[in-house]
Amino acid sequence: MNDVCRYIDDHGKESVEELFDLVRMPSVSARRQAIQETAEHLAEKLQDLGFETRIMPKRGTGQPVLYAEAPGDSERTILVYNHYDVQPDEPLDEWETEPFEPTRRDGRIYGRGICDDKGNVMARIAALRAIKETRGSLPSRIKFLIEGDEEIGSPFFEEFVDDNRDLLKADACLWEGSGVDPEGRPLLPLGVKGLLYVELSCRTVARDVHSSYATVVPNPAWRLTWALSTMKDEDENILIDGFYDDVRDTTDAEADAIDRMPAEEEAFAKSLELERFVLGVKGKDFRKRLYLAPSCNIDGLTAGYQGPGSKTISPGRASAKLDFRLVPDQDPHDIERKLRRHLEKHGFEDIQVETFGAEHPARTSLDKEWVAIVRDTLSSVYGKETVVVPTMAGTGPMYPVVKMLGVPTADTGVGYIDSRIHAPNENIREEDFMMGIKAAAAVFDAFGRWKG
């Protein structure tokens, strides 16, 4: 791999420029912004590497998937999952530089989506270019599946995979992108949490009312407050009947892996200017909650007057955006039904539930051979022990790949603890990006040599 690594080092500047071009495209899926042109831009990049590309529609409201395929030395196939869409850039006033104008500062490069997920897709493309330019061919058959609406919960992705089972057939999968831990050790996550994203809303009256009527006119912000307070208590117990029923017991191998993961909470707390995590958790307990516990989170609250100073009204409408992170074997559709039953049972029939996203949790078992191959490859590239992570805290549409296609899935990437994904000032370190390209090249190479 020395020749490939030299090529990567010699072309670092172009790789970063190529990443910047992609980050400049404001592909916010929540606003359906710049979707088609971003897919086409990436398709051209892959065509240059000899891939055949197709921009494929999803069913329903789904945004187009970029599919690309190229043959290689091994007839075995690796499926590469990424996404070209990004989170919204709000709150704008907390960005130090423009979200869609990538900027270099102190060894870091900033921009919306530069870590999640554009840095990862560009690292993989740069890796394959280095291999192809150096050796003349790719190590194996490679299939890229690059989604356009991962950040809004990958609607209709299950249906897409179901509709294209033959096309997507593969022997292993490389997932969208992880990173390194605070010690610089490569992280190898093997699973994702599921997600249920809903908006609860309540309209009590046709319009805002002068607050002198607050004694008699029902206030939807109070209704919402009371409803939410029945759903989770101050000790973080989620109170929806049956919420925890399908949570699978942790295996010994998972518990052992969690135990061996490095402490990460101090650096993270520092970056958040936070003194104490929820319930005061630290060390193993922090990691157990972070990786293995399901959650019920308020993403946003909206009601009435939010401007400067005071305005005395009882609002007509109030709403809350909520997400539930789910762990195996919780089913988002089942949790949605339980949530509706909960609201009904507590007398909140006036609260409407609208579902914006539902994804199943998924994990690749720690005993798969593919896991060992990626683990050893990463340890060798980074010169440090790989940290195997039984599941990420985050969500991705891994379930259709792991469960429906039956493909073992592992994850490597360009992020680090302070990458601020989904938040203002999202960034990666330039050195992590370069290492990410080399790691991707080594993993593609190892897959090509795997006879499994």
Added chain:
Amino acid sequence: MNDVCRYIDDHGKESVEELFDLVRMPSVSARRQAIQETAEHLAEKLQDLGFETRIMPKRGTGQPVLYAEAPGDSERTILVYNHYDVQPDEPLDEWETEPFEPTRRDGRIYGRGICDDKGNVMARIAALRAIKETRGSLPSRIKFLIEGDEEIGSPFFEEFVDDNRDLLKADACLWEGSGVDPEGRPLLPLGVKGLLYVELSCRTVARDVHSSYATVVPNPAWRLTWALSTMKDEDENILIDGFYDDVRDTTDAEADAIDRMPAEEEAFAKSLELERFVLGVKGKDFRKRLYLAPSCNIDGLTAGYQGPGSKTISPGRASAKLDFRLVPDQDPHDIERKLRRHLEKHGFEDIQVETFGAEHPARTSLDKEWVAIVRDTLSSVYGKETVVVPTMAGTGPMYPVVKMLGVPTADTGVGYIDSRIHAPNENIREEDFMMGIKAAAAVFDAFGRWKG
């Protein structure tokens, strides 16, 4: 008064145009917008009637008061309280016409502040013009006190009155403006509720965080939800320790007046498209809650992502705007202390309290002679029995006048049940405006003849 009424009828068009000119001035006190020019505009109007005017600063952050005084036939003095500022115009998309471009439609005239309080101040000016043009003089000494920040809780008004006790000395006061009930009977309110307006806010971390960390990072929207739910229960009981301690018992005269007030809740419910008021109250119980009960209202909620679709974050900050309407003898400063103690006692030291406004409740006793004079005058002008209202549901800075100056205070005006004050599409009926001018003229005239 026939000559005066004829003059009023003959000059109706000019009076409405003059009101429109005032409504076009966007004097939103919460934004300190168009304050000085609106005060000057009104000062010119009063100078034309022979008033000496002064635009007087308040202490601290207070916005200027327009004071105007003119002598008349009687040496006794009536104080007229109004305000020239208005509520913010948001939510803009619910207005059918521009808030600051007054519009006629089906006998109604629309615009922000057209009822609260610009229609009332212009009705009084039109009334005095009619008297002066018809008779050559005003009926008594008249002092106008027109505030510029009533809609943000009249900051420093108590201090202003205290600093100007001699200047403001009077024998009776005409308050800012009431209206007619659904049967067209004139309403005569004699008191106001107090107000405490606060913003509760919580910042747990320095920035928004990806919601996959929701299991470990404290969420300020949950903290706020839990804190609010300790403050009022679903049966509308306010749970702050000692909140009800100083609520004075209702007198027999007040209870009798409330009993005799007309049912108003059906028309109001219809205008709100509402089926059931809080706790299902109707009739006398509705009026008892509306006029005599204190409240704890959520005016607004803000946290995290509020745009379209989904964004998966745990927000860094959450806030709620709240107002408490208070009844005699609750003290807003005492309630603020009790609120802070409540939050502390329930473990919510992480919730900040910022106070935006504090006003005392006040009532003029039903047995004052001035009450009888205004009541009888209104009955005669409207040809219908006057409805005496022991207190309004709303708030105004009546306490310094009633308590500090010791002046009996009564209220007449141009509004009606669907005037939508503080809400989109604020409006008055043109006929109510004309009747309001005549009623104001008759009240000024009756005051001039009162020997009391």
